[in-house]
Amino acid sequence: MDAIEVLKTRRSIRAYTREPVPRKIIEDVVDCGRLAATAINIQPWEFVVVTDPELLRSIAQTTDHGKFIADAPVCVVVLCRDTKYYLEDGSAATENILLAARGHGLGACCVAGDKKPYAAEICRLVGAPQGFKLVSLISIGYPAESPEKTKRPLSDVLHWEEY
Numbered sequence: 001m002d003a004i005e006v007l008k009t010r011r012s013i014r015a016y017t018r019e020p021v022p023r024k025i026i027e028d029v030v031d032c033g034r035l036a037a038t039a040i041n042i043q044p045w046e047f048v049v050v051t052d053p054e055l056l057r058s059i060a061q062t063t064d065h066g067k068f069i070a071d072a073p074v075c076v077v078v079l080c081r082d083t084k085y086y087l088e089d090g091s092a093a094t095e096n097i098l099l100a101a102r103g104h105g106l107g108a109c110c111v112a113g114d115k116k117p118y119a120a121e122i123c124r125l126v127g128a129p130q131g132f133k134l135v136s137l138i139s140i141g142y143p144a145e146s147p148e149k150t151k152r153p154l155s156d157v158l159h160w161e162e163y
């Protein structure tokens with residue numbers, strides 16, 4: 001799959017098969033997060049890969065709209081040091097991970113972290129040091145669904161020269 005096809009066919013996948021995801025592939029997906037654009041190249045991120053079923057369940061139960069994490073083989077917890085652009089940087093890394101997962105034939109879904117009341121509890125669960133922010137939780141696995149999603153047409157959102 002080329003990059004444009006990956007971009008245009010990515011969808012949020014919340015149901016996964018039981019097939020385990022090879023460690024090398026998880027590492028490559030996280031590596032793509034590591035390479036994301038980041039303001040003044042500060043790279044404030046750390047990525048915690050969770051595969052332990054009990055910890056996955058605890059994370060899932062802590063969230064409001066991420067209960068499906070309990071049934072994912074992998075959850076990547078995206079943390080950032082509390083820098084000026086941590087949210088933009090962490091979001092760029094998150095999107096890279098979502099796209100890399102798609103490129104490897106995996107399904108993934110971003111679950112909100114920043115601003116959520118459960119952010120501190122997730123940080124505690126994964127042992128994040130003081131001063132780190134939870135940006136996102138990314139569930140990953142081989143897809144067991146292929147949802148369609150209606151998107152606003154290009155003609156609605158593209159403005160040449162002025163709005």
Ligand SMILES: Cc1cc2nc3c(=O)[nH]c(=O)nc-3n(C[C@H](O)[C@H](O)[C@H](O)COP(=O)(O)O)c2cc1C
Pocket residue numbers: 010011012013014065066109110111112113149
């Ligand atoms: C910042 C952010 C937070 C999100 N939080 C959740 C969430 O808590 N639970 C969930 O199921 N999906 C979550 N999503 C996924 C969105 O629901 C999904 O991207 C949106 O419906 C568009 O669908 P698509 O990703 O298939 O294009 C989140 C996405 C983003 C970007």
